[in-house]
Amino acid sequence: MKKSFLPLVMLIVISVFLGACSNTKxxxxxxxxxxxxxxxxxxxxxxxxxxxxxxxxxxxxxxxxxxxxxxxxxxxxxxxxxxxxxxxxxxxxxxxxxxxxxxxxxxxxxxxxxxxxxEDAVYHSWLAVRAEDAEKHKENGEFTIDKIVDSKFSFVSNSSTSGFKVPSNSIVTHFSKQDQWKDLTPEDLMEGGKFFKEVLYGDSHQGSAVNLLSKRADVAAFCDTCVGNYVEVADGEENTAGSTYKVRDDAAEPFNTLTGEEFTLISVTPVLNxxxxxxxxxxxxxxxxxxxxxxxxxxxxxxxxxxxxxxxxxxxxxxxxxxxxxxxxxxxxxxxxxxxxx
CATH class of the missing domain: 3.40.190.10 (Periplasmic binding protein-like II)
Structure with a gap:
């Protein structure tokens, strides 16, 4: 009796649980x-x-x-x-x-x-470094992503278009031309140990930018529109590699403790709105x-x-x-x- 009764009880519990889940729709x-x-x-x-x-x-x-x-x-x-x-x-x-x-x-x-x-319904995916480190990411006077290997890198989320999908694709496309990285995949970028030293996730574009400015990450992916309310151009033109942005003095959370901090764009890619x-x-x-x-x-x-x-x-x-x-x-x-x- 006990052996046959237990599965019946479990079936009833599972049915009730599934019914409750379906009722939330x-x-x-x-x-x-x-x-x-x-x-x-x-x-x-x-x-x-x-x-x-x-x-x-x-x-x-x-x-x-x-x-x-x-x-x-x-x-x-x-x-x-x-x-x-x-x-x-x-x-x-x-x-x-x-x-x-x-x-x-x-x-x-x-x-x-x-x-x-x-026709022009796009925003921009950025790869950024702290302004103080910008010169390290130049080669022959031009900004490049060649130096991001073995860095501490911050993405937004694996489900983010401009905070993961587009930048990871750009990184793979760029580096897979080199013999050392010819088999590189986006999955290789999701955690540290193979391409990056360490990989962080900001859980939002704002969070990824904060990871960079608070020095938890050396390089970060985030987009222009999501941080636009908190930063302003300090040098250069908007959405251009080499341009430097500064956190505004009146920036709201989570940038309110980072006012005046600066970052420089090393890569800019258009993304569908x-x-x-x-x-x-x-x-x-x-x-x-x-x-x-x-x-x-x-x-x-x-x-x-x-x-x-x-x-x-x-x-x-x-x-x-x-x-x-x-x-x-x-x-x-x-x-x-x-x-x-x-």
Whole structure:
């Protein structure tokens, strides 16, 4: 009796557990829309920008928007993929990973470039060193990544487009031309011991930059848009190898203890802009279309809390330098990032 009873009890417990998990998935008819955010956009300094996006969605659908903030890329990706959130703002790589987990994940809009189109809808992946070490990364007067071997290196997250996928691909492409590194793979860069002496992860672009400036890392990967609210150009031109940036005197956390610290870019690579995405199994087609239409509207394009004027001191998610706005795209637009995995 005891032997036959135990498996039955275990079966009941497992069934109850699985039932509880499935019940957490939101339905497409829910009167609430949950928006999940990456760690990069979860800081207090971006609350006004998040709330304004939420307000646009609420007005479009008549439903309450709840913001789910995260400290881990994987949590955000899993949350949208399993239906525990109906929308997310995430990088191209995170979108692809979520799409691989669930075919229901669809892009809603992406921020355009200055032209107001997809033609220049890019931001930039940086490899940076502390300004005091910049001269060590020059060869024949030009900046190079040749000297990053055996360094302490900081990525953002394995699921980050500009904080891992793009820089790791660039590093492999560059070094695999050398006989010593002809078999190098992105996986070899994930931990210290083979190519890098040590590998750290910042868990956000801000965190990766802090790893560099606090001297935990010698070189770091992070992107321009995620640290743009905290730094300013000290020497050179924006998004150019050799340019030096300085942490602003009024920088918010986590840079508030690093004001005045400087870093220099040794590599700059364009990256496809990050999309707002939806889970079509938990967001109705009607709401999807309403949200898409509203986000892509002229009204939102001219909303200075969402697209912050270039000369404004206000922290925001997106800058308005010319005709920036949200534009509609499809899954195929992200294929160049998929190609990096092949």
């Amino acid at each position: 939101k339905s497409a008819s829910s009167e609430e829309i949950t928006m999940v955010w990456y760690p990069n956009e979860s800081g207090n300094d971006l609350k006004a920008a998040r709330d304004e996006i939420g307000k646009v969605i609420e007005e479009a659908t008549g439903k309450k928007v709840t913001h789910k903030l995260t400290t881990d890329y994987a949590v955000a990706i899993e949350t949208i993929a399993n239906g525990n959130a109906q929308m997310a703002f995430m990088g191209a790589q995170g979108y692809i990973e979520a799409k691989n987990k669930s075919e229901d994940i669809e892009p809603v809009v992406v921020p355009s470039g200055a032209s107001g189109t997809l 990050a999309p707002f995405v939806a889970n079509a199994s938990t967001l109705s087609e009607e709401d999807f279309k309403k949200i898409q239409e509203s986000l892509a509207s002229d009204e939102v394009a001219n909303n200075e809390t969402i697209f912050v004027p270039e000369d404004s001191e206000q922290a925001g998610l997106f800058k308005k330098t010319d005709k920036e706005r949200f534009v509609v795209t499809d899954d195929a637009w992200f294929d160049p990032i998929r190609e990096l995995a092949k």
